[in-house]
Amino acid sequence: MARFRRCASRRSASPPRSSPQVLVLALSACALLPWGAQAGLYTQSDQVVLLTTSTVDSVLFNSSVAVVVEFYASWCGHCVSFAPLWKSLARDTREWKPAVDLAVIDCADSENWEVCTRFGVRGYPTLKFFHAYSSKESTGVLFQVPMRNLTTLRRHIINMVETYKDSWPPACPPLEPASQVEIDKFFETNSVEHLALVFEKADSYVGREVILDLLQFENIAVRRVLDTEEGLVSRFGVTDFPSCYLYYPDGHFTRLRLQMEGRTFFSYALQRLPGVVRSGKPPPLASDISPNNTEMQWKQFNRTRVYMADLESALHYSLRLELAAHPTISGGALTALKRYISILAKHFPGRRVVRNLLQAADTWLQSQEDPEISYKSLLAVLDNKAGTPEAVLPKGLQWVGCQGSKPHFRRYPCSMWTLFHVITVEALNSSISDAQDILQAFRGYVYYYFGCRECAAHFEHMAKESMNLVKKLSDAILWLWSRHNRVNNRLAGALSEDPHFPKVQWPPPELCPKCHSLELGDHAWNYREVLSFLQEYYSANRILLDYLEPETELLRRQRGHQVIPKENEEVTGDHTARAARDVHEDLEEGQVQEEPPQEDQEEHPGMEDNQELDADQFADPGEGGNDVTPDLPPWKKAAPEEAAARRPSIVGLRPREPREDIVDLDSFVNQHYKAKALRAALISQRARKALPRQHEGGELQDVGLQPMEPDQFSWGEKQRLQKRALTGKYTGLEEEEELDVRSQSIRGPWMSVLSLGFSRLDVSLCMLLYMLSSLCLLAMYHYFQLRVRHRRGKVALP
Incomplete structure (x- = not known):
């Protein structure tokens, strides 16, 4: 019989002070909880049925599903200790729900006391099994096993299911061993693509567990065959127990070769066979991930790598879109935002310009002493309105590794999980933050800002359970990984699951074989290997930069939309503001003409969009051009200097006051050649217009014009003249150009040669x-002449 213990409720030694802020936080916490999730030790996210007085009869009686109920009291210490085990059992048997489900009821609630008394519950916790189609007179079958082990509880549930005496539940598959006759005639009465045979010994539970694990999947059937069925054992050549074989209608069979022979490995491999899909969901089609529209274009990517495009998209969405829903930020939300930005500024392993922007945003936030800030002011910092050099946060969403087969799959939630994992790994490598700083920053952001409020409530529930117990950064990495797997387990099979990216316990065996092991026939995680895998997988050295816009293009676009005030020039020391002002002044004086910027011709790397993606293939990280791992991440290496700004061409030749700017002499000479050719063409055109014309033979002919010598201009000058004529742009002062050209015609040929490429000032x-x-030479000559005379006079003296 289940043991129970009466425990007095513990009271806080120092109750919290009541204040308006505490009241607001309490109300916010209540608003976060999902509907019906206030039942003592359990919530709906724990994948158990929360029973009440009004629902107990409909769930337990005349139902096609067997139910195992835990009667507990929320004040009982033993119930509190048992709750994590019951939650783990619910997650472990989640696929069994069509045949057997788990439920709980809090007997400490005064509304449920009558129900608990009705079923004869006298101690807590008490477990009772209710068969399918139980009558209202039934009080359940009491569990007679120790409630200390997950495997024991799971196997006892199977034993209870097999005790049916009346009609077998329609949703529950047969659990008894199959015979040779049944297997030979199986495909005559069943239309499935795969038949899996689990060969095992009589005392093994692997076959029955795998049958229940595949209960919610179509196009596959699982049967267990004992080692005593000699006909089938000899036909398939079975030597290992347990082992799994795939049998097909044409008579051929093949063994399912796996890393380890166990329940979890069999179930995982069978659920991912071709054509096997979850009940009620159509099979994924390759055409679903490559639609012929401009709304979404499929990008080929490596499933074993992390992409920087996803991380930058997560930053853009969270900081520019989700935060925009909060016009003013104050109180706990402001504190959470400061912690979140601070962690990003310290540990985001992004490109140089993105890290500079995050650090600028962190500095600005930490300097804000007001209890409330506006989002518009924060957005100005994110858009770098202050003109911080080499700092930009890319706009737009570019999903690569987190893209989904449909627009409503994956994307932002996937990128946020990836961002959290990357930050924790980077924090461990840098060792400048502790575990609680990292996790509490994530918790605060999700609590206050994450758009899916039910998801935020689930995350907060997991954080309350055990986040405060994490002390080391390595434990923080494992805590976040285990909670991510818990979310995957809860959402597997939901409408939000992408059929091309099923939610599995990650990493799968094919990606990290050493992460999995068997203990007493059950699956177990090798946490040391898992930690090593996570550190490598989310390392900054392995993040790919495919599909990213170049930094130079980001900075150029930002400068194009950015107005830099003059008063900030001396404070920031930014020479860009002074250079921009000088060019503007030159344009106003008619002396400078800017060259039009050339368009960036660089294309993003990547594969063709119409290439088909195999959803079940995982590429080897050591192969492929995209998998070359450098010693340092590309964005941590010394970034090349940005190309020098295009200098303006000097056309007017009036002397100006000297400046400290450095002038490129080569560019100056090249622009001078263009100016000379332009002047000659302009004067020739003006002379044509000034001369009289005569009409001869119905055609207009110029009178008094001498033909231009073919060698008067070089080929390059002719091309530049044609381009200038097409654009219709003329620069410089016309009067000065005419005088300059006339003076050149007066000069001799030798003067023209000597002055070629030089201005009048030169x-x-x-x-x-x-x-x-x-x-100077004349002065030196007179000096030495006087010196010689003086020395001759001294020699002539007696």
Whole structure:
């Protein structure tokens, strides 16, 4: 009989002070809880049925499903200790729900006291089994096993299911051993694609557990065959027990070769056979992931790697879209936001410009002393309105590893989980934050800002259970991983599950064989290997940069939409503001003409969109061009200097006050050639318009014009003249250009050769230097002449 213990409820030594802020937080916590989730030690996210006085009869009586009920009292210490085991059993038997389900009822609730008394419950916790189609007079069958082990409870449930004496429940498959005659005639009465035969010994539960695990899947049937069935054993050549064989209508069979022979490995492999789908869901089609529209284009990617595009998309969505739902941020929400941004600024392993932006946002947030901030002010920082150099957060969503076969699958939730995993691994490598800083930052953001409120409530429920027990960063990595797997278990088979990306316990055996092991025939995780795998999988060195827009293009676009005030120039020390102002002043004076920017011709790497993706293939991380792992992540290496800003072409030649800017002489000379050719073409065109015209033979002919010599301009100058004529752009002052060209025509040919490539200011400077050098030489000559005369006079003295 189940043991029970009466425990007094513990009271807090120092009750919390009542304040408006505490009241608001309490109301917010209540609002987060899903409907019907306030039943003592359990919630609906624990995958158990929460019984009440009004629902107990409909669930337990005349039902096609067997139910195992735990009667407990929320004040009982033993019930509190047993609750995690019961929750684990519910997750472990989740696929059995059409045949057997788990339920709980809190007898400490005054409304349920009459029900518990009706079923003869005198101690807590008490477990009772109710057969399918039980009558209202039934009080259930008491569990007579120790409630300390998950395997014992699971196997006892199977024993109770097999004790049916009347009609077998329609949803429950046959659990008795199959005979050779049944297997030979199986395909005559069943239309399934696969028949799995689990060969085992009489005392093994593997076959029955696998049968129940596949209960909610179609196109497959599972039968257990004992080692005493010599005909089938000899036909299939079975030597190992347990082992699994696939049998087909044409008579051929094959053994299911797995890393380990056990229930979990058999069930996982059978659920992913071709054509095997969950009941009520159509099989995934390859055409579903490559629609012919512009709304979503499928990107080929490596399922064994993390993509930076997903992480940057997560940042953009969370900081620009989810936070936008909060016009003002204050109180606990502001504190949570500061912690979240601070953790991102410290540990986000992104590109240089993104990290600079996160650090600028963190600095701005930490400097805010007001109890309330507006989202518009934060958005200005995220958009870098202050002009922080080399800082930008890309806009837009670019899902790669987190893309779904349909627009409503995966995407943002997947990217947030990935971001959390990457941050925890980076924190362990850097060792500048503790485990609670990381996890509490995630918890605060999900609690206040995550858009799916039921998801936020589930995460908060998991955090309350055990997050405060995490002390080390390595434990934080494992805690987040185990909770992610719990969410996958809860959502497997739900409408939100992508058929191309089924929610499984991760990592699967084919991705990390060493992470899995068997203990007494049951699956067990090798936590040391899991931690090692997570550190490598989410390491910054393995994050791929495919499908990302180049940093130079991001900065160029940001500068194009950014207005930098003059008063910020001296404070920030940014030379970009001064250069932009100088160019603007030159344009106003008619002396500078900016060159049009060239379009970026770089394309994003990636495979063709119409290539078919095999949903069941996992690429080897050591193969493929995308899997070359550098010593350091690309964004942590010394970034190349950004291409120098395009200098303006100088057309006007009026002297200006000297500036500290460094001028590119090569660019200056090239632009001077263009200016000379443009002047000659402009004067020739003006001369044509000034000369009289005569009409001869119905055609207009120019009179008094001499044909232009073919060698007057070089081929490059002719091409530049044609481009200028097409654009219709003319620069410089027309009067000065006419005088300059006329003066050139007066000069001799030698003067033209000497002045080729030099402006009048350059020639004047050269002449001035020539005169100064001549005067210097003349002074040196007179000095030495006087010196010689003086020495001759001394020698002539007696």
